[in-house]
Amino acid sequence: MLNSRDIDTRFGKNRDEGILELVRGIFQDARAMLNKEFLAAKLEIKEDFAQILKASISLAIGIFILAVGVIFLTLMLVFLLVEYTSLVLWSSLGIVGLAYLVLGAVVVIAGKKAMSSTNPLPDDALRGAKADMRYITKKASGQ
Numbered sequence: 001m002l003n004s005r006d007i008d009t010r011f012g013k014n015r016d017e018g019i020l021e022l023v024r025g026i027f028q029d030a031r032a033m034l035n036k037e038f039l040a041a042k043l044e045i046k047e048d049f050a051q052i053l054k055a056s057i058s059l060a061i062g063i064f065i066l067a068v069g070v071i072f073l074t075l076m077l078v079f080l081l082v083e084y085t086s087l088v089l090w091s092s093l094g095i096v097g098l099a100y101l102v103l104g105a106v107v108v109i110a111g112k113k114a115m116s117s118t119n120p121l122p123d124d125a126l127r128g129a130k131a132d133m134r135y136i137t138k139k140a141s142g143q
Contacts, residue, residue: 030132030136037128040125078092081096
């Protein structure tokens with residue numbers, strides 16, 4: 001026959017085990033959510049990297065083709081200056097070179113400005129992870 005002491009011990013044990021299971025469940029849920037957020041961030045970074053790679057390849061090919069065209073047009077411009085002005089070859093090369101120097105500086109400044117507006121971090125995944133951590137903290141504190 002069970003006395004009141006045995007009943008209290010039995011129910012106390014079950015209650016402690018229930019709380020332990022609840023806390024264990026919260027931590028397993030938190031771990032699962034963090035794993036999902038990490039996977040989402042990883043996939044977002046991989047997607048962004050693939051887009052950057054495709055754009056970079058296209059940009060490199062385009063830059064090479066443009067460079068060849070610019071070289072030929074530059075030579076044409078230099079020889080036009082020599083032919084139709086009283087400038088010697090070295091001075092026409094200097095004038096065209098100076099024009100390219102100014103144009104290059106403008107392009108570099110514009111590129112620097114464009115690079116400063118980019119953000120390589122996976123913002124969506126970070127926002128989700130922060131929301132999950134707030135949720136876990138609330139649940140763990142019993143709110």
